[in-house]
Every structure is written in C-alpha cells, then in structure tokens.
Amino acid sequence: MAKKGRLSREELLQKQELAKLIYITEDVTQKELSERAGVTEKTVSKWIEDEGWAKLKRNIPLTRDELLASWYDELAELKEHIKNKPVGQKFADFKEAQLRRSLLKDIATLEHDSGIPEVISVMTGFVKFIRRNDLDSAKEVSHLADAFIKSKIRG
Structure with missing residues (x-):
C-alpha cells in the first residue's frame, strides 16, 4: 500500500503514460505538462530524458490519415501486381496473400480504433x-x- 501523500506505482505509471501522450501529440511546456499530469516538473524532465520521449516525438511523423493512405497505396500496388500476372496466374501467392491479409487487418484496426x-x-x-x-x-x-x-x- 502506498504511503499517505505518495502515489502508488500504478497511479504513477498512469500519470507517466498520460504525460507521454500529451508530450508526443501536443506542443506544451514542461510546466504545463507537469500540471496536466499532476506531477512535478522535475519528474516530467526525468521521464523525458530517461525514456527518450524527444526522440520518440521526432520519430512519429505520420498521422493516422497519412498511415492509412500509405497502407491503401500498398494494397493498390499489390492488387495491380497480381492483376498484371499472366493469364491463369492472376492470384496471390502465399506471401502476397499474407501481405494482403496483414494490410487489411492493419487498415481495419486503424479505421475502427479511435x-x-x-x-x-x-x-x-x-x-x-x-x-x-x-x-x-x-x-x-x-x-x-x-x-x-x-x-x-x-x-
């Protein structure tokens, strides 16, 4: 059980996850981030440094819509590749079928999961x-x- 006035590990992890999501998706100061997450600026600074949030923020260039568009483009290219095969072979081989299934699953998940x-x-x-x-x-x-x-x- 957590000491009075101290957060449990689970509560701290929840605050850390909230802070991380805000940091990655918004342009906020560490002060505003600490206030919104309910922790000190020192804690936020430590999380940013120790967890590499700045690098993570730089490495998430695609929005949801950009990612979906990219996957749809891949699916269209795969479909065109299969369509251009010789007569009698216009079907997906095992690898192509696996790729198609994977793309369709990823698209469905991203489209329906807010x-x-x-x-x-x-x-x-x-x-x-x-x-x-x-x-x-x-x-x-x-x-x-x-x-x-x-x-x-x-x-």
Whole structure:
C-alpha cells in the first residue's frame, strides 16, 4: 500500500503514460505538462530524458490519415501486381496473400480504433477553440478533458 501523500506505482505509471501522450501529440511546456499530469516538473524532465520521449516525438511523423493512405497505396500496388500476372496466374501467392491479409487487418484496426492519441488531439483542439473565446471556461474544460483522457488510459 502506498504511503499517505505518495502515489502508488500504478497511479504513477498512469500519470507517466498520460504525460507521454500529451508530450508526443501536443506542443506544451514542461510546466504545463507537469500540471496536466499532476506531477512535478522535475519528474516530467526525468521521464523525458530517461525514456527518450524527444526522440520518440521526432520519430512519429505520420498521422493516422497519412498511415492509412500509405497502407491503401500498398494494397493498390499489390492488387495491380497480381492483376498484371499472366493469364491463369492472376492470384496471390502465399506471401502476397499474407501481405494482403496483414494490410487489411492493419487498415481495419486503424479505421475502427479511435486511439488515445486521436482522443488527445481532438480534446486539445477543442480546448484551444474555447481558449480563444473564454479563458476561464477553457481552464474548466481542460480539467474535464484531462479526466476524460485519463479514463481512456485506464480502460
């Protein structure tokens, strides 16, 4: 059992995951990140350094839509390759069938799965929209958005 005033390991991991998702998907200061995650700036700084979040953020250049478009392009190219085979051989061999199945599965998963990064992106856009008109309301909505995101992380 955690000591009074201290977070349990599970609570700390949840806060770390939330902070990581916010860091990767938004342009925030460490101070804002620490406030939203409910930890100190020192803790956030340690996570960024120890876990290599800056490198991870640089290595996620594709949005969901870009990734889907790329997979659809691959699928179309595979289909064209099979179509251009000689008469009587216009079918997928084992490797092509495996690739097609894998692409279709990945596409279906990404199309139907609204992941946490997308939730964060939408909520962030919504808070920014409100912030332009009413800063006090934006602060309140920001707390509700963070609570919603945390509930999604917990499952």
